Amino acid sequence: MADKIVLKSTRASRAVLLAMAAGALFGAASVSAAPIDAAKSTVITTSKQMSVAVDGKFKKFSGDVTFDPANPAAGSAKVNIDIGSYDIGSDEYNNTLKSAEWFDSAKYPQATFVSSSIAAAGPGKLTVKGKLTIKGKTNDVTVPLSYAVAGNTQTFDGVASIKRLAYGIGANEWKDTSVVADEVDIKFHLIVTK
Template sequence: MKVTFFRSLVAAFAAVSLVASGAALADVDLSKSKVSAISKQMNVPTEGVFKKFAAQIKFDPANAAQGSAQLSIDIASFDLGDKMYNDQVAGKDWFDAKTYPQATFVSSAIAPAGGTKYNVTGKLTIKGKAETVTVPVTITQSGATQTFDGVLPIKRSVFNVGTGEWKDTSVVADDVQIKFHIVATK
C-alpha cells in the first residue's frame, strides 16, 4: 500500500521526459496530456497519475538543438485511486510533499535519434536530488499539434523515495518508469 508511493516518484520522472516543442513556446493541452509513474509492488505493476503539472515546450524538428522543455509536477497531486494510498505516498516516507512540493525537469540538450525520435537530456529533480537523465522521446506532428511520448526508467532509491522500512526494494521495486504523453499546439 505504501509501496504505491514509489509510483509517484516515477511519475515525477516521467514529467522529466518531456521534450521540447514548437519554434515558439507551445501551448500544452493539459486535458489531453498525462504524466504517470509505473512501478511494481510485490511484482504487480501499479500506475499512478500526476493530476497537476505545468510544462513549457519549444521545439522545431528542423532546429531540434535549439529546443527546450521544462516540466514542474505537483507531487501532492499523485493519484493511485485511493485517498489512503495517496496520503501515504505524499508523506515523509515516500515523496515528503510538504518539504518537496514539486519535481522538475529542465532540458539542456535535444538531439535527433532517427526519424521522429529524439534524445532529450536534462536535470530531473525529485525530493531535492538532481540527476542528469536522457529521455527517449517520439514526436508526432499533425498540423499545428505536436505530441511528445516517452518512458523514462529511473531508480527510486537514487532520489531517496522510500525511506525507513520502504527503503528495502523487495516489496516495492526500485525500478520505476515515468511515462508521459504531452499534447501541445504552436
C-alpha cells in the same frame, strides 16, 4: 580602383552577414515556447510492489516546450509536476505517499524536469537529456521519445526510467527493494499547441 573593388566587396560581405544574422535571429524568435496542454496530456508512473505492476497518475502538471523538427538541437523543454496531485486510486495510499518517507509533498511540492539537450535519433525520434529533480535531489536523465506534428499540434511520447532511491523516495523500511522495486518508469504523453 582595386581599393574601390575591395571596399564594395567588404560592404557586400557585411550586408550578407547582417542578412544572415537577422534571418537567424528572426528564425529563432519564430520558434517560441508553447505551453503543455495538461488537459490532453498525461504523466503516469509504473512501479512494482511485490512484483505486481502499480500505476499512478499525476493529475496536475505544467510546462512548456520549444521544438522545431527542422532543428531539434535548438529545442528545450521544462515540466513542473505537482507532487500532491499523485493518485494511485486509493485515498489512503495517496496520503501515505505524501508523507516524509515517500514524496514529502509538504516540503517538496514540485518535481521538475529541465532539458539540457535535444538530439534527433531517427525519423520521428529524439533523445532528450536533462535534469530531473524530485524531493530536492537532482539527477541526470536520458529520455528516448517519439514525436508527431500535425498542423499546430506537436505530440511527444516517451518513458523516463529512474531509480526511486536515488531521489530518497521510500525511506526506512521502504528502502527494501524486494517489497517495492527501485525501478520506476515515468511515462508521458505531452501535447503542445502553438
